[in-house]
Amino acid sequence: MNYGRRNILLKSASVAGWMGLGLGAFAHERPAVPPSTMRLISIGGALTEIIYLLKADAELVGVDTTSIYPTEATRLPNVGYARTLSAEGILALRPTQLLATAEAGPPIVLKQIIDSGVPLSILPSGHQFIDVIDRVRTIGSLVHKSDAAEALVSQLRLEWNTTQKRVVNSKLNSTRVLFILSQNPNQLMVGGEKTSAAAMIAYTGARNAISGFSGFKPLTPEAVIAANPDVLLLTDQGMKAVGGISGVLRLPGIKQTRAGKEQKAVSLEAMYLLGFGPRMPLAVAELNLLLQQAMA
Numbered sequence: 001m002n003y004g005r006r007n008i009l010l011k012s013a014s015v016a017g018w019m020g021l022g023l024g025a026f027a028h029e030r031p032a033v034p035p036s037t038m039r040l041i042s043i044g045g046a047l048t049e050i051i052y053l054l055k056a057d058a059e060l061v062g063v064d065t066t067s068i069y070p071t072e073a074t075r076l077p078n079v080g081y082a083r084t085l086s087a088e089g090i091l092a093l094r095p096t097q098l099l100a101t102a103e104a105g106p107p108i109v110l111k112q113i114i115d116s117g118v119p120l121s122i123l124p125s126g127h128q129f130i131d132v133i134d135r136v137r138t139i140g141s142l143v144h145k146s147d148a149a150e151a152l153v154s155q156l157r158l159e160w161n162t163t164q165k166r167v168v169n170s171k172l173n174s175t176r177v178l179f180i181l182s183q184n185p186n187q188l189m190v191g192g193e194k195t196s197a198a199a200m201i202a203y204t205g206a207r208n209a210i211s212g213f214s215g216f217k218p219l220t221p222e223a224v225i226a227a228n229p230d231v232l233l234l235t236d237q238g239m240k241a242v243g244g245i246s247g248v249l250r251l252p253g254i255k256q257t258r259a260g261k262e263q264k265a266v267s268l269e270a271m272y273l274l275g276f277g278p279r280m281p282l283a284v285a286e287l288n289l290l291l292q293q294a295m296a
């Protein structure tokens with residue numbers, strides 16, 4: 001996927017603003033970090049975000065290409081895309097600890113890393129709020145920042161409560177949303193059941209327009225027309241890759257759907273929308289707002 005980068009701090013900050021919340025830790029001044037012997041590589045943007053929020057980033061010696069937030073992370077040595085890692089790039093950084101989500105692979109590379117003696121912690125990649133909390137706690141314990149992790153958990157719970165109140169009042173329960181993870185302009189790859197996209201749609205109170213299969217799958221134009229979504233949801237990167245809203249409307253089958261006829265498509269940055277990192281409560285709130293605006 002040819003993903004561009006986009007600073008989404010402003011978007012998140014605006015939601016944080018109306019929620020009456022601070023994004024907190026990113027903006028705080030950093031205390032002096034005691035010297036550490038840990039050389040940590042983080043494979044997964046959500047994990048990297050947590051590491052920065054816990055102020056354990058002094059330990060980071062490398063990240064993957066999904067680690068695009070905060071922007072400081074993009075200045076670290078990069079070991080490639082989480083799903084297509086190579087052992088050489090990772091081992092060259094002489095890590096003492098590798099942290100990865102369950103999407104990391106391929107398995108043969110993970111095995112090579114384990115065989116080389118580098119401890120590898122794989123965190124489950126669940127798509128529920130509680131999974132975000134679990135990741136914060138697990139990473140907190142791994143980088144010896146359990147107090148900071150508990151403070152972050154409390155902040156996330158507050159944000160989550162605020163988001164849930166907003167969702168309850170927003171009445172999107174008859175809005176049918178089709179998530180398009182565009183790989184190329186000629187094929188529609190959509191989010192079926194048990195995907196991060198489906199979980200986000202459900203959390204906003206809306207409904208996934210497609211069911212009957214799990215995972216991200218290509219969809220025929222006929223199936224797209226039959227799904228007849230009210231709104232299309234993409235990542236900013238996917239939207240850019242297909243050439244914006246006009247490109248979305250040219251995707252096979254889209255013009256014959258309600259969303260296509262009414263030109264209703266919304267997008268958010270990929271890791272913000274689907275990463276299930278610490279910005280997840282804000283992302284649900286922002287997606288809820290975008291869907292409400294699209295349906296108004």
Ligand code: HEM
Pocket residue numbers: 001002003065066067068081103181195196197215216270271274275
């Ligand atoms: C080499 C370039 C890339 C390729 C070939 C690629 C390919 C893919 C594929 C095939 C999927 C669907 C996975 C599935 O079926 O479960 C996927 C999902 C995804 N990708 Fe990428 N991708 C690339 C780069 C990126 C980058 C740079 C980012 C982040 C900035 C990213 C973020 C995501 C996200 C958030 C998902 C949904 C993840 C999930 O919920 O499991 N990808 N990508």
